[in-house]
Amino acid sequence: MTAGQTHQTDNWGLEDSIPATRRVLSAWRPALLLGLMAFTWTSPAPAQDLVEVEEEELVVDQGFEMSESNFDQWIFGVPTSDHGRKRVESLLTLNVEAINHVCGLTEDQVAKLELAGQGDIKRFYDDVAVLHDKFMKVRRNRNAVNNFYQELLPLQARVNAGLFKEASFFRKVLNRTLNDEQSSAYEAAEWERGQFRYHAKLALVVSMIERTMPLRAEQRERFIQVLKEETQPPKAFGQYDYYVVLYQLGTVPDLKLKPIFDEAQWKVFQQHAAQGQAMGVWLKQQKLLP
Amino acid sequence: MPRTVRMVSGLLMVCLAYAFVLADEPPPQQEAAPAAKKAAAKRAEAKKDDAKEKKRKAKAPAGYEDAPEAGDPPQARNVAAAEVVVEAMEVQEFEAVGENIAQFLAGGANAEVLQLEKQLLPQFTPLATAELSFIHRACDLNLEQRKKIKAASDTCVKVAARRYAMAQRGMMIGRSGRSQPTVPDPAELLHQALAKVLEETLQEEQQTVYAAEMEKRRAFRKRVAIDNTVAAIDERLVLTIDQRQQLTETLDKNWQPSWVQSMEMQMNNNQYLPSIPDQFVVPVLSETQKQVWRAAQKHNYAVWSGLNWARQGAVLDDFPLVENEAVVEREPAN
Numbered sequence: 001m002t003a004g005q006t007h008q009t010d011n012w013g014l015e016d017s018i019p020a021t022r023r024v025l026s027a028w029r030p031a032l033l034l035g036l037m038a039f040t041w042t043s044p045a046p047a048q049d050l051v052e053v054e055e056e057e058l059v060v061d062q063g064f065e066m067s068e069s070n071f072d073q074w075i076f077g078v079p080t081s082d083h084g085r086k087r088v089e090s091l092l093t094l095n096v097e098a099i100n101h102v103c104g105l106t107e108d109q110v111a112k113l114e115l116a117g118q119g120d121i122k123r124f125y126d127d128v129a130v131l132h133d134k135f136m137k138v139r140r141n142r143n144a145v146n147n148f149y150q151e152l153l154p155l156q157a158r159v160n161a162g163l164f165k166e167a168s169f170f171r172k173v174l175n176r177t178l179n180d181e182q183s184s185a186y187e188a189a190e191w192e193r194g195q196f197r198y199h200a201k202l203a204l205v206v207s208m209i210e211r212t213m214p215l216r217a218e219q220r221e222r223f224i225q226v227l228k229e230e231t232q233p234p235k236a237f238g239q240y241d242y243y244v245v246l247y248q249l250g251t252v253p254d255l256k257l258k259p260i261f262d263e264a265q266w267k268v269f270q271q272h273a274a275q276g277q278a279m280g281v282w283l284k285q286q287k288l289l290p
Numbered sequence: 291m292p293r294t295v296r297m298v299s300g301l302l303m304v305c306l307a308y309a310f311v312l313a314d315e316p317p318p319q320q321e322a323a324p325a326a327k328k329a330a331a332k333r334a335e336a337k338k339d340d341a342k343e344k345k346r347k348a349k350a351p352a353g354y355e356d357a358p359e360a361g362d363p364p365q366a367r368n369v370a371a372a373e374v375v376v377e378a379m380e381v382q383e384f385e386a387v388g389e390n391i392a393q394f395l396a397g398g399a400n401a402e403v404l405q406l407e408k409q410l411l412p413q414f415t416p417l418a419t420a421e422l423s424f425i426h427r428a429c430d431l432n433l434e435q436r437k438k439i440k441a442a443s444d445t446c447v448k449v450a451a452r453r454y455a456m457a458q459r460g461m462m463i464g465r466s467g468r469s470q471p472t473v474p475d476p477a478e479l480l481h482q483a484l485a486k487v488l489e490e491t492l493q494e495e496q497q498t499v500y501a502a503e504m505e506k507r508r509a510f511r512k513r514v515a516i517d518n519t520v521a522a523i524d525e526r527l528v529l530t531i532d533q534r535q536q537l538t539e540t541l542d543k544n545w546q547p548s549w550v551q552s553m554e555m556q557m558n559n560n561q562y563l564p565s566i567p568d569q570f571v572v573p574v575l576s577e578t579q580k581q582v583w584r585a586a587q588k589h590n591y592a593v594w595s596g597l598n599w600a601r602q603g604a605v606l607d608d609f610p611l612v613e614n615e616a617v618v619e620r621e622p623a624n
Contacts (some may be wrong), residue, residue: 083585208557
């Protein structure tokens with residue numbers, strides 16, 4: 001094999017093939033030009049209906065396209081809607097079972113609750129379908145997707161908080177269906193669940209603060225105790241529970257908290273509290289603050 | 291005209307226009323540059339590279355002059371060398387590191403570990419700053435003790451960062467040899483790195499105080515991780531009070547230290563369901579709950595986090611190295 005052959009092989013023979021292409025194109029240039037002109041003259045004006053469709057479509061950002069799975073991920077927290085839908089539906093069964101466990105439901109009560117829950121699921125999927133159609137229209141335009149995401153947040157919060165909470169058909173039917181004894185038992189069980197969940201998040205906030213401001217055991221205990229006494233669980237539990245606690249750090253009277261820390265710690269604590277307060281407007285908008 | 295026909299036509303027009311442009315371009319000249327010219331260009335290039343390298347080394351922290359920069363082309367992956375690193379990490383006990391941390395660092399590491407270590411240092415440093423402040427508070431250190439601990443702390447931070455980098459590198463290439471890889475807790479790595487100097491510096495009584503505080507802090511973190519994990523499962527499976535209690539007890543009994551890492555994810559993501567072995571969860575569930583649990587998407591505990599918070603949050607930083615700057619500790623009011 002000669003040096004020249006090696007060179008050709010390394011470049012996949014492209015250097016030789018380009019001049020050949022040029023020769024062909026040069027020879028055929030008059031014919032190609034005529035063809036191009038003829039094509040341009042014979043192209044009819046676009047139909048009116050097509051213009052209307054294009055006007056509805058947004059400008060496409062080159063190289064930008066959100067896949068459909070993004071939508072499912074945002075709504076359900078998983079990239080396939082099948083998984084998410086199963087989760088939503090199983091939640092109804094689990095809720096009815098949990099209430100049954102606490103209250104001892106009759107068959108009639110179970111049937112009513114299941115029907116109401118199906119109504120909530122239907123209403124949720126109707127809203128999902130509307131947003132899905134909108135997503136498919138905007139998914140190739142960066143700005144439009146950003147704006148769309150803001151519209152999607154309430155729906156995302158709804159599914160994260162659970163579809164069978166306040167203002168749901170399920171909850172309304174539950175309130176009307178349970179007798180007084182069942183109602184008391186149910187409220188007590190839900191209160192306990194809420195306390196467990198809130199106290200877990202509250203301790204998590206303290207633990208995270210301790211990453212950069214370790215506390216002595218005695219300080220930690222007092223800090224947690226004050227937070228338990230002076231703060232409240234969010235209006236609706238969901239993915240922002242942590243920030244609801246963080247926000248409330250700044251609402252606890254200084255008189256209660258300051259004695260727990262020394263001066264240097266107090267300064268650091270105030271910075272953490274300020275971070276939480278900065279989220280106040282947004283948390284209020286989402287109606288999460290107690 | 292249908293839309294697809296218009297699109298194909300448009301594409302055809304672009305191809306034709308390109309063909310004309312191509313045909314008008316002059317063919318490339320196969321002009322060979324004179325050898326002397328090539329050599330001069332090569333020398334100039336090498337000189338430029340040398341200057342750039344000197345500048346980079348001057349900027350790099352001491353001990354990291356030869357570590358690659360972020361954005362450098364990836365090094366050829368030396369799997370065999372990485373295996374050795376991982377094996378060493380797994381075999382080496384923390385106590386052994388504590389015995390001779392200088393030797394541990396002198397042992398070196400491959401370039402990728404060094405690069406990771408360099409990136410991790412600014413994240414470990416705030417953890418160390420806060421921890422030293424805490425030790426001072428808990429143990430009421432004198433000036434001499436503070437100076438001694440401070441002098442050793444930079445090396446301890448380096449050791450912790452390197453161990454974390456080695457573990458991360460080991461996991462990246464999938465050579466940990468474990469079905470569920472263990473993620474080191476950055477705070478624990480730091481405590482272990484500091485252990486030797488604290489043992490040498492603190493008086494017995496101070497050591498007892500610090501050990502007791504550490505034990506309580508670890509117990510608290512474990513409890514936080516368990517409660518948040520149970521809360522996450524409860525949200526998904528709507529547990530009864532009894533089930534929550536049973537699950538809490540089971541997790542407590544079978545606790546793995548690396549599970550603490552799940553806390554970072556539970557801050558922001560209420561959909562995060564940690565990958566706890568079924569044997570600890572399934573026995574307490576009803577039939578419907580079992581089905582949902584098995585179908586649910588779980589996440590591995592191997593989350594490389596634990597350090598972001600240290601970068602974002604305010605850091606307790608008061609470890610005075612002169613007597614008149616000593617912190618006057620406030621007596622907590624009862």
